[in-house]
Amino acid sequence: MSNPWIAIGALALVGVLIPVGMMAASYLLRPSVPEQGKSATYESGEVPTGSSTKIQFNIQYYMVALLFVVFDIETVLIFPWTVVYRDVVANVGLAEALYPMLVFVGILVVGLAWAWRNGAVKWVRSPRASRQLDHKP
Template sequence: MVNPWIAIGALALVAVVIPLSMMVVSALLRPSVPETSKRATYESGEVPTGSSRAIRFNIQYYMVALLFVVFDIETVLIFPWTVVYQSAIENVGLARALVPMLLFIGILVVGLAWAWRNGAVEWVRSPRADRQRTEHKS
């Protein structure tokens, strides 16, 4: 009988050797063209103007991204549960199969309600959109 740790070790070795060999080959084949623009803050060639502290980013984008990640993970966790749901009912009963998932979804709904109440899912309206809305009403 072959030891299963040999396969795990071989997989780990391949997982290390392939990326390292790709980086070595890339370092050997790529051209080396030193430029001052490569060391700039923005590699796109844009010349930075002003202080980086003066730029204001809307935190709303980050809040929506975090909410997306949370609910995306929820989908990933619910999908396998739906696949085994029928056999879980047969093996452990309806209540023991359903209650943990309802609790999980309930916690997520409470989190969504909290985020909604605190304005995490409300977009900041532009002055132009507000003007158009008031013009259409009058």
Template sequence: MIEQFGYVAAFILAGILFMAIVLTLARLIRPNRPNEEKLSTYESGEAPVGNANTRFNPRFYVVALLFVLFEVELVFLFPWAVVFRDKSLTAAAAGWSAFALVEMLIFVGILALGLAFAWKRGYLDWEKPEIKSTDIESPVPTEAYDSFHKS
């Protein structure tokens, strides 16, 4: 029984050793000629503007995770759709197509429930920035602004 773990350990060790050899060999073979242009920050072909260490809204991560979740759903749906279209499977088993359809509807339903849960909990809502009004001396009376906004 313990020898089976030895096989797994040998494969893991061989994989780590292979990666170490390949990466070391690549480092020795590749050219290394850095210059100012190569060492500069690349930002979609444009010169970078501002500091790269700025903070941004962490809700981007939630949206990215939901995107990945539904992309994985498509990875599961595509092979199912290809097999579901096969007429020979439908001819071989009478209830197979109905079973496959119900199974996939359950799968999509569970994902829809997860999306509804995230929506209900407010994970998809963006924080609205607080607009600060500034007091500006204007020659136009405030009644003119009020009448303009009412019409």
């Protein structure tokens, strides 16, 4: 008779050893060429030029990424539910199987409506692109 915690412990150990091993291997195998550009803020290896090296990004990129993560997690949570749906309905009934998922999807729909109302999913056109569209015949 085996203890189920042994498998969990082994999985946790593998989950820690693989990333640590990869970081150790990359540390040992990478070339070391120190220079000024590598210590810069963006660590791209290039020395920043110009008067302003800070670039402001549109918050829209972050909002789209956040919405993607929310709906990606929704997919990850709904898929296993659909796999066991028939068995759960047979064991506990339709209401107990369906209502929690409807509440979950309803909360996500309310969140999407809020994001839509606040303009999170409306892509903002750059001023330059707007001017180019205005000048076309």
